[in-house]
Amino acid sequence: MLRLFIIAVLLTFAAPLLAAEFSFDDAEVEKKIWHLGGYVEARPGLNLLDRDAAQTRLRYYGRHVDDNLPDFNGKLLLEGSLEKDWAKLFLQPSLDYTATRLNSYLRLTWYEAWLQAKPDDSFRFLLGKRSLRWGKGYAWNPVAFFDRPKNPDDPELSLEGYWLATADFIQSFDGPLKTLAVTPLLLPQDHDLNRDFGNGDQINWGGKLYFLLYDTDIDLIMMGRGSRNAGYGLDFSRNLTTNFELHGELAWLVNSTRPVVTSNGQPSLTRGDSISWLLGLRYLTEQDTTWIAEYYRNGNGYYSNEMNTYFQQVERAWATWQQNGNAAQLQRLGQAQSYGRTAAMRDYLYIRVSQKEPFDILYFTPALTTIANLQDASFSVTPELLYTGITNLELRLKGTAVLGAPRSEYGEKQNDARIELRVRYFF
């Protein structure tokens, strides 16, 4: 009798729980005209410096640094939008804090700030600051003429946009050509607006034609001559099978310039057309392993002899500074930032392997990425552990080892290795 009573009581209390095991109320999906969200991020890191590397000498000469240089990075990225009928306002400010033993700073950057009008499903117009992210490549986008270059070490980071006006005209069809979209744009540039886009106080123009043709995404891209010289681009992407995607980009820059350090240590500019391209694939195996591979030919990059000359000049400037304390040449070379940028040379290979949920651990993705400079056989290796199992919390542990002989690109990078933890909470 007692047992029956206990069962009855349990059933009475359990019934509502069982009914509520899975619930989905209409109120959960009510749309508001405004939205506020974003994330807060803490990213402590530890750098193992290569004191003999060119980039370390240029950056830290005359300052005492240890072999281990910890840093702390914090970020608050906010996203706010207001949408009513056919109009939408979107704001995305980012507050970044960086601190090392040597310095610290706090910086506010408006990544995006735009107003969009969409009077029709096939037409929209946008005015403001926007990151376009054109191109099909994962690590590099040579056809992204109107974007800031992304970091192949972390290609999914938010990018600061440019102030521009753009529109989309979209048409769908039956037949081999399924979609046609025209995207013209205007990008003004002067000493206040889009200052780093180029020189010349110009209103730059360009655009993109998109086709979904025979199940292939194709973009034809153009940048008119203005603050920068003219450029023409083509990209494509296609799933060859259900688990195999192929993509590519081709960019032709007309009469582009390249700052070069000559063998007597003087800065010089070279001019000429450059053609950059990449070919990549993404392949998913039956074991849920994703392979991404890209070959990148940077037509505007440095040749081996040019890079070698630059490293020689840094060695000489370093020796001069040690002998007589004259840092003028080190300062000059330190301003030649194009030598220190990512993918500064001509031929690169990017490979990323990620395994979805190994050992049945949901939301856990380990990955290994390598970026190799094929000209000088230097490279970086980046193992990574990502866990997103806790709602709105993302944990990423990432290490990078940089390997290369002296006077190779990666051999002369600032760090021999770096390890960082990224904790990101979305709200």
Added chain:
Amino acid sequence: MRFIAFFIIALLSALPAFALDGQQLLKQIDRNLNPESYESYRKLINIEPDGTRKEFTLYTIKKGTDKVASLFLAPASDKGRSTLRLGDNLWLNIPNVGKPVRITSLQSVVGGVFNNADILQLDYDAEYRVEKVEDKGEDYLLHLKAKNKSVAYDRVRILADKARKLPSRIECLTEAGMLIKTLYFKDIKNFGGINRPATVETDSPLYKGYKSVMLYAKLKKRSFRDEVFTLNAMTSLDSLR
């Protein structure tokens, strides 16, 4: 004489079964599950063996036999992500990352047992050919074979209620007949005149102890322009709500 009469009656009673057009039955099952063009809200719940849950909320629109798009509304870490399917082409757009990237139907953008093919499901009739229909008393058992190699599951078995022509169980198999997952359709509700299961549960021998659940809300007929189902429109799906 009695034998001939019995034979004729047996033949007549068997006629409906022989006359049953499997593909037509599959079309009816598709239409009973969803209108040809509609919008809906879905909640996906992934449940781990220890009971830990993670939930995702999506807004989904579909048109015809080859166009479907979804927008993540929750959690905050996934809000704004959108997926688009045009026939065999699938894309994922992650805000901030910006450009839509091509994905495959076998991947899962939410983790767990549901993959992209389940989340961006087209009509079964669009992807599968009915090879055989078995009479199972109160149910039909439809044996489906993929029309081409681009679909997630080469073979599918649908157990459908004869009276309602709605599935109660769908088994997804490989070409070799290995079971990948089973979908269970439960809790039939009326969505503005459309009576269909409001809950779809799934488990998989490949994910022992794991379970995923899909709940439906506010499903209703709605027509859309084709331009809504394009890469350029993926960032504007929220404006359709």
